[in-house]
Amino acid sequence: MSKCEQCIAKQLNSLNSMTTEELKKVSACKTTRYYKKGDVIFDEGETLHGVFCVRSGVAKLTKLSANGKDQTVKLLGKGELLGQRSVISDERTNLSAVALNDIELCFVPKNEIVTPLHENQNFSFDVLQSLAKDLRPAEHDLINMAQKSVKQRMAETLIYIQHVFGVDSSGALNVILSREDYASIVGTATESAIRILSQFKKEKLIATSGKHITITDLEGLKRVE
Amino acid sequence: MSKCEQCIAKQLNSLNSMTTEELKKVSACKTTRYYKKGDVIFDEGETLHGVFCVRSGVAKLTKLSANGKDQTVKLLGKGELLGQRSVISDERTNLSAVALNDIELCFVPKNEIVTPLHENQNFSFDVLQSLAKDLRPAEHDLINMAQKSVKQRMAETLIYIQHVFGVDSSGALNVILSREDYASIVGTATESAIRILSQFKKEKLIATSGKHITITDLEGLKRVE
DNA sequence: CAGAAAACATGATAAAAATCATATTAAATT
DNA sequence: AATTTAATATGATTTTTATCATGTTTTCTG
Numbered sequence: 001m002s003k004c005e006q007c008i009a010k011q012l013n014s015l016n017s018m019t020t021e022e023l024k025k026v027s028a029c030k031t032t033r034y035y036k037k038g039d040v041i042f043d044e045g046e047t048l049h050g051v052f053c054v055r056s057g058v059a060k061l062t063k064l065s066a067n068g069k070d071q072t073v074k075l076l077g078k079g080e081l082l083g084q085r086s087v088i089s090d091e092r093t094n095l096s097a098v099a100l101n102d103i104e105l106c107f108v109p110k111n112e113i114v115t116p117l118h119e120n121q122n123f124s125f126d127v128l129q130s131l132a133k134d135l136r137p138a139e140h141d142l143i144n145m146a147q148k149s150v151k152q153r154m155a156e157t158l159i160y161i162q163h164v165f166g167v168d169s170s171g172a173l174n175v176i177l178s179r180e181d182y183a184s185i186v187g188t189a190t191e192s193a194i195r196i197l198s199q200f201k202k203e204k205l206i207a208t209s210g211k212h213i214t215i216t217d218l219e220g221l222k223r224v225e
Numbered sequence: 226m227s228k229c230e231q232c233i234a235k236q237l238n239s240l241n242s243m244t245t246e247e248l249k250k251v252s253a254c255k256t257t258r259y260y261k262k263g264d265v266i267f268d269e270g271e272t273l274h275g276v277f278c279v280r281s282g283v284a285k286l287t288k289l290s291a292n293g294k295d296q297t298v299k300l301l302g303k304g305e306l307l308g309q310r311s312v313i314s315d316e317r318t319n320l321s322a323v324a325l326n327d328i329e330l331c332f333v334p335k336n337e338i339v340t341p342l343h344e345n346q347n348f349s350f351d352v353l354q355s356l357a358k359d360l361r362p363a364e365h366d367l368i369n370m371a372q373k374s375v376k377q378r379m380a381e382t383l384i385y386i387q388h389v390f391g392v393d394s395s396g397a398l399n400v401i402l403s404r405e406d407y408a409s410i411v412g413t414a415t416e417s418a419i420r421i422l423s424q425f426k427k428e429k430l431i432a433t434s435g436k437h438i439t440i441t442d443l444e445g446l447k448r449v450e
Numbered sequence: 451c452a453g454a455a456a457a458c459a460t461g462a463t464a465a466a467a468a469t470c471a472t473a474t475t476a477a478a479t480t
Numbered sequence: 481a482a483t484t485t486a487a488t489a490t491g492a493t494t495t496t497t498a499t500c501a502t503g504t505t506t507t508c509t510g
Contacts, residue, residue: 063364065372073364089357094364117350124349125342131356132314138363139288139298139319145370146412147290150467179488187371189468194488210476210488375497404458414498419458435506436457 003027009055012079017126026112033105041097050109052082057103061095072184153186154196155224172212228252234280234304242351251337258330266322275334277307282328283400286320297409378411379421380449397437
């Protein structure tokens with residue numbers, strides 16, 4: 001089995017501040033789990049017994065709102081941690097996690113995280129900083145949602161995905177989402193998401209081929225109102 | 226000068242996990258500051274040299290969005306900390322803080338917070354937990370903004386304010402906000418906020434007298450669509 | 451207290467977005 | 481490969497919300 005000490009994913013998150021000793025323990029305890037596209041990793045309201053670290057693939061965090069629609073709160077890629085907050089705050093999960101494509105996760109039991117949090121000042125402070133930093137995009141998203149048009153939010157979503165998850169060899173966004181997924185991120189009706197993407201295509205801001213989307217005019221997308 | 230060790234506000238936040246020793250130091254360093262309604266406590270992008278603890282009064286955290294409108298992200302009352310995140314993450318402030326009424330704040334220099342964070346495991350873990358818990362309402366607000374109508378958001382805002390800040394002897398909300406403030410919280414045009422509050426009044430969900438608002442039908446407000 | 455300024459109110463209209471309806475296309479299943 | 485199912489697309493319509501306009505009331509200020 002692969003070792004956490006050498007894992008690339010680890011360098012992207014606060015596990016990097018663990019001591020070699022601690023990492024070895026994590027390595028010994030962790031299990032690797034595979035999920036297929038659409039699989040539920042955990043559900044809202046579950047009690048988690050550990051955190052998940054994304055080794056490959058992309059997951060989404062969603063919440064079912066009162067009107068029955070799913071709202072996607074965040075996309076998570078390589079190195080990002082799932083369930084960290086629930087484990088730290090000792091609360092049930094607030095959101096569901098679903099695999100957006102085939103995904104490989106390392107599951108680290110709660111204890112291997114919580115014990116070092118109490119013992120290793122560096123680790124603890126690092127996690128503290130990362131949580132503090134997590135709040136900024138949360139606020140940013142709230143403001144976007146409140147102040148920007150659906151069209152603008154869609155444009156920003158496309159730009160965000162390209163920025164964070166990159167493009168494949170053909171230049172298309174590396175993350176493949178359905179129109180419904182886009183609607184769920186942007187917070188709009190599926191038909192509206194479809195319409196806006198069609199419009200962006202007509203305006204030559206993007207090129208689409210099925211679910212594959214390529215940003216062809218980044219500056220144009222940034223100017224969308 | 227009043228002592229932090231006995232301060233009631235402290236019991237509401239993570240400063241409560243400091244040792245008596247640490248609290249005495251904080252007490253010795255802290256300064257009390259008074260702001261009048263409308264005063265800016267700090268601006269977006271400032272570097273903070275400490276955190277503020279609300280002793281009395283209410284403040285709002287806002288951000289100026291690209292379209293020139295202010296979005297209120299959070300209201301803060303007694304015991305809540307301002308600037309905690311910026312100090313922990315060592316980043317500039319993301320939001321501005323403005324006094325909504327006359328307010329009394331204790332200013333605690335950065336060092337008195339950061340040093341204990343590195344030395345006192347209990348304190349550090351407590352702050353960690355409180356940050357983890359802070360993310361939940363942030364997500365909740367995002368989903369509300371995305372999935373609920375302006376009318377629903379207004380109804381929830383009124384209920385929230387009553388729940389968190391309570392009512393005065395006449396039963397009116399304890400926090401006095403302008404219609405523009407409400408618009409900024411709900412994320413809508415000021416005219417829309419005015420219109421909705423008028424409608425709520427017509428429907429006997431609330432009673433208003435100038436800026437004083439009384440919830441007269443809580444259940445009705447909860448049913449608003 | 452008078453005058454100015456800000457906040458509140460409300461109508462009319464325009465714009466944005468949701469909903470409903472119905473094709474069409476793509477993907478999955480047998 | 482044929483059939484079913486799901487996803488995408490687009491038109492028509494309604495609802496929601498923003499914007500513009502204008503008047504009234506309240507609050508502030510000299």
